[in-house]
Amino acid sequence: MKTVSLALSLLVCAIHVYILAVEMFFWNKPLGMKTFKLTPEFASATTAMAANQGLYNGFLAAGILWALVFQQVPSLAFVLACVAVAGLYGAYTSTAKALYVQTAPAVLALLALYFSR
Template identity: 55%
Template sequence: MLKLLAQIAVLVIAIEHVYILVLEMFLWNKPAGLKAFGQSQQMADATKVLAANQGLYNGFLAAGLLWGLATDNREFMLFFLVCVLVAGIYGGLTSARKILFIQALPAAVALALVLAAG
């Protein structure tokens, strides 16, 4: 049961990062992206290429988590959850405090579940 909960948590984190990829790569300067990141149209237009690059990295995080799930590779899941956690802490401390709750906290919970599931 614990392993299933851990897998669900990892899947949720992966889906979240696919969503972030879409926001950053395709919707950054559209209404959904502007609202999600609280930016002006001018700022979003000026940073669109940077955001797309950032979105690609979020896609790599999602891909690693999904690969870990598909292959039942605990080490892959742990590695990519730690990457998400570190990115979430860094983002929360340097960009927006809400990132701690949106990205870092869920990653920490999933990491704890994967560790506990053995």
Template identity: 55%
Template sequence: MKLIADVAIVLVALLHLYFLVLEMFWWTKPMGRRVFGLSAEFALASKALAANQGLYNGFLAAGLLWGLIDGLAAFKLFFLGCVIVAGVFGAITVNRRILYVQSLPAVLALVLVLSS
């Protein structure tokens, strides 16, 4: 069960690394604008904010990977909790889809960590 939990954490971390790339590097590119449904003007105007948000997603991924490397359940639980809270906040303030894309995988990983 621990292996399955760790694989789930890796998947959540990879998802957040993908968010980092989308927000820091592809925000104004066609793919980034398509994923987030942005006009070229809005993407350009909000580029710095998106890059900041992408950096935070990178920190979440780094924290999850740190928990895997150290093997400390407390780190895994803390960073999964951060991902869940960020996803819930994003769902409330931006788009409900964030709940399913960000929080749900983290909730599943959290349940797996707790049951391993």
């Protein structure tokens, strides 16, 4: 189960690195507009806001990596819980897709982490 927990935690980390890249560097490019279903006008008007969101997603990814590298299980659980809550809020305020992209992988990683102990 430790392998499953590690794999799922790395998956959550990779998802957030991807979100960072799209929000910080590709928001008003075809990849960003397609990923988030944006109009060129909206993407242009919200570029700075999206970059800020991307930075926060990067912090979540960094927290997961830090916890994995230093084998800090409580810290990993905390950051995964933060990801799950962020996904719930994103689903409530933006798109239900956040439940599948953020919340579900984080909850699965948390469950695997819990059962690996």
